[in-house]
Amino acid sequence: MWAALEQMAPDDPRRGVLRDELITMHLPLVHHLARRYRDRGEDMDDLVQVGTVGLIKAIDGFDPSRGLELSTYATPTILGEIKRHFRDRTWALHVPRRLQVLQAQVTECSDRLTLELHRAPTVRELAAALEVSEADILDALDARTAYAADSLHGTPDDDSIPSALSTLGSMDEGFESIDDRETLRPLIEALPDRERAILQMRFFQGMSQSQIAEALGISQMHVSRLLARTLASLRDGMAQG
CATH class of the missing domain: 1.10.10.10 (Winged helix-like DNA-binding domain superfamily/Winged helix DNA-binding domain)
Incomplete structure (x- = not known):
């Protein structure tokens, strides 16, 4: 799927469809990572939403020529967004x-x-x-x-x-x-x-x-x-x- 996406022109309308499919395919990873934080008083749906932002950033910035799997590349980005969410909340409180x-x-x-x-x-x-x-x-x-x-x-x-x-x-x-x-x-x-x-x-x-x-x-x-x-x-x- 990623190879097909790379071959498409930037203005090809099919790019958006494939991008959405990649996001959907990797949502289980977001759920898995968000569950690490489920005992910190935040709604799980909110954590998944924040983590999905990280997933989208990772997909948009992914470069397969580096030899990494998308899931490997996306994991620290997803965790980073979730961690930032908690930092920002702490900032607002203190x-x-x-x-x-x-x-x-x-x-x-x-x-x-x-x-x-x-x-x-x-x-x-x-x-x-x-x-x-x-x-x-x-x-x-x-x-x-x-x-x-x-x-x-x-x-x-x-x-x-x-x-x-x-x-x-x-x-x-x-x-x-x-x-x-x-x-x-x-x-x-x-x-x-x-x-x-x-x-x-x-x-x-x-x-x-x-x-x-x-x-x-x-x-x-x-x-x-x-x-x-x-x-x-x-x-x-x-x-x-």
Whole structure:
């Protein structure tokens, strides 16, 4: 079926039919993965709906030339959508409404300014566009960072999803074998606002050092030094803990 889909022209009306068939064929996988989360207080139908979004994303982004089965490729994407659903719900419950609204505005404004400026906007530019203080912008970023610290470690069900901590470990050897992950959370929360923001942008948003530099209005070299100092501080804290 996938071979037939690849041979069709992008505007071939049969593509939509085959795509729908692929989605239907793999819905049992969504149900199977959603059942892992059935004891967390969410309606099973809602979890299946969220997981189906992940399935559709996986089908649309699947490249058979990589040698993977579609089910293998789709599994982490489906789990990722379900996990994000729980993270977003936790965010809504534990972060003040004012910061939730501001964080959403910052995200939308950042996307818009990036298109207009052809680069990531600075904190000052975001503050001017939203008519708030730079401190408010940093508070919004900080709220998401503090929440993201709760997501440093996955549940046993999420082994197929790379955690932010595993990403951090792949970029810094000092974090490759952390056993007590709870120790890292208060260390991150104790960092100064700017260092927490840099850590969040680098490891949770996947931004490059140059993008971070543009966002904060500082040089890339300064970002590199701050990041190195922050990671060293976390390593020392882990060693002492």
